[in-house]
Amino acid sequence: MKKALITGATDGIGREIVKELANRDYSLIIHGRNREKAAKVVAELKKTNNRDYNIEIADLESQLEVYQMAERIKSSQKKVDILINNAGTYQQNFKYSQDKIEKTLAVNFHSHFILTLFLLKNIQNSNxxxxxxVSSISHSSKIDLNDIWEPKNYDAMxxxxxxxxxxxxxxxxLARLYQNKIAINCLDPGVIDTKVLRRGWSLNGSPAENGAxxxxxLADSEKVKGETGxxxxxxxKSKPASITYDKDLQDQLWNKSIEMIKHQEIKSAIKKIINQVEY
Structure with missing residues (x-):
């Protein structure tokens, strides 16, 4: 039985992903920020499929909580077949994360950067x-990698x-580094009726199940087995903004993301993981 970890699984698209994977007999690790909400998702799943589900609680704006969650998963799960980095937020006003990073970037990207690197060995244990x-068609066509962590002039969009x-x-x-080892892809889920869409665009989109x-x-189909990057x-397959294919920019973000880890214990562990990657 395959095991999948989904971040942001207690609401919106994430909740629909876990429902669909549960129907396909996946073993699931359900991440959320609120244990009560996560328990409600599990209770709902068990109405039709009475198996054990793992719950992981972590606030993704905290590097320490992301690290602690990753360590718990590493110690309890020999393998994680599928990691779906789905959780996201939209902040109307500038807010710092717990680690003094702009909160939208901290939650939507940087937390997943840390989590993914810590779980690479467990993921590689899968066949x-x-x-x-989970990305968005609403991504930028240009980016200032020095400004995004603490913007001088904050704009929510x-x-x-x-x-x-x-x-x-x-x-x-990551797909370049793990070519022929892990299938790594990103996607736009569509214009979906989520809290992010309503908060950022004041729109009502398609039902959340469409976003899943x-x-x-990408998680389940044999048609995309081994497809990466x-x-x-x-x-x-589609084409995102051309800058996202810029290898120098990819490398700059990678290095800056390591630099912006604020806890030496986490940074040291990440560097050890990266040193093991074969370039």
């Missing part, structure tokens, strides 16, 4: 390892777009 990063550009850059960098279609396809819309 069909896959990492799926720009911060959100930049966080998704960072997710694309990270996807393509492409992530589940791609960006998908509606289950089809």
């Amino acid at each position: 069909d390892p896959r990492i799926i990063n 720009k911060a959100y777009k930049d966080s998704k550009t960072a997710m694309n850059l990270f996807t393509f960098k 279609i492409t992530p589940v396809y 791609n960006y998908y819309i509606n289950k089809r």
